[in-house]
Amino acid sequence: MPEGHSVHRIARQFDRNVVGHRVSASSPQGRFADGASLLDGREATSVRAVGKQMFLEFDDDLWLRVHLGMYGAWDFSGEILIDPTIASANGRMGHTNQRGTTLAADDVVLDAARENSLSSIGAPRVARGRVRMSEQTRGLDEDGAGDWPPPVVGQVRLRLLTDRTCADLRGPTACELQSPDQVQASIAKLGPDPLVDDLAEGEERFTSVVRRKPTAIGLLLMDQSVVSGIGNVYRAELLYRALLDPHTPGKLVPEEVVRSIWRDWARLLVIGVETGQMMTMDDLDDEAYRKAMAHRDERHWVYHRAGLPCRVCGTEVVLEEMGARKLYWCPSCQK
Structure with missing residues (x-):
């Protein structure tokens, strides 16, 4: 199950790539068809993460609440913009560990899952490709570039598409629309x-x-x-x-x-x-x-x-x- 740091990184990615844009929404899987039809054509206006839940706001006070649960993940493809609070403008970054040792900015460390641990997907470089945002984060797919919009792969509960970025949601525990009062009620239940x-x-x-x-x-x-x-x-x-x-x-x-x-x-x-x-x-x-x-x-x-x-x-x-x-x-x- 994605823990809090992953969801905050996902929210930052939405803030950089989706907020401020009008989206085309669909439910290729069909399980969120009614909700997607209500989101289709709206502008995403803000996003926030609280714990393991993300709340994406659209115009007319409509919110999307997503809890990834054990198996959920967001896949991003298209133009994936860097979060300047995490990475430098060239897509590379140095990190300071708990003791204060700073690694070189151009260091690259790939783990066994081929994830770049120093510039991983909460702050990916500008690229055409696909990145997976869940607990087991992956880097850019080597074959991710291609047609636009990208073809639907697997069981996609919700697709949010701007003119440059595509976000596909798979396997969430919760994916629902909420009013502002319902959002506040959901957050009030959280520590x-x-x-x-x-x-x-x-x-x-x-x-x-x-x-x-x-x-x-x-x-x-x-x-x-x-x-x-x-x-x-x-x-x-x-x-x-x-x-x-x-x-x-x-x-x-x-x-x-x-x-x-x-x-x-x-x-x-x-x-x-x-x-x-x-x-x-x-x-x-x-x-x-x-x-x-x-x-x-x-x-x-x-x-x-x-x-x-x-x-x-x-x-x-x-x-x-x-x-x-x-x-x-x-x-x-x-x-």
Whole structure:
């Protein structure tokens, strides 16, 4: 399931390529035909991401709400414009890791999925081609160039087409039209998002909710009404970074630890948006950082490391099910 950083990057891509343009909307799959007919011919006027949900506004106060869920993704094709808040004008960028080491601006690191980890698709270069925006982000397809508009491939729930850019939505959990009041009601159900809410107010809200809940902290972090955007990877990593047992009831987690989790989430979310990767390792030198960006298994402390030794204490990392999702943690460090 796409976590918060991915959805914020998708929203930025819409802001650069779709907002301010009139769209042709269709539902090639047919499951959103009525909704697409209402969007067809309208101008996209704004976009916002909150947690794992995106809200795209059209004229006449009509909104599109999309939750990608486990399998959803947006495919963009056509002229894909660079987001200047992430990348430089020539489509290349340097990134600063958590320790402050800056890599060269023209470094290119391709991981096993052929993703450019340093200039990934939240800030792609101007190009003709197709990019996939989901948790497993891909780079430009080598055969992406061709006819315009591009042919429909697979089960496309919704296609939004401007004169230069095409956005295809596949496999979402939710794709619906909402009024402004319904949008506000949807957002009101969500916990604070560090990239949306005031950080201090978000910290107080998050801390207050967690500290009165008897529910295990490992479940609370996945509850989108408690905090927005955290998924399976960030849950495991935040708990490890806090050296916290996932089974600890929220009300028994020391207040200073709860606050540190919020602040850590705010920090990691920004890194995720800037790099396109859920990078959770600290204090890496340049070589180790490049290796981590090139290999997903090197980016995390415990996630996806079941049966392997803890990077710190050597204890075998445990895998269990919590909240119907896989949870990775170190029983020695996280006491």
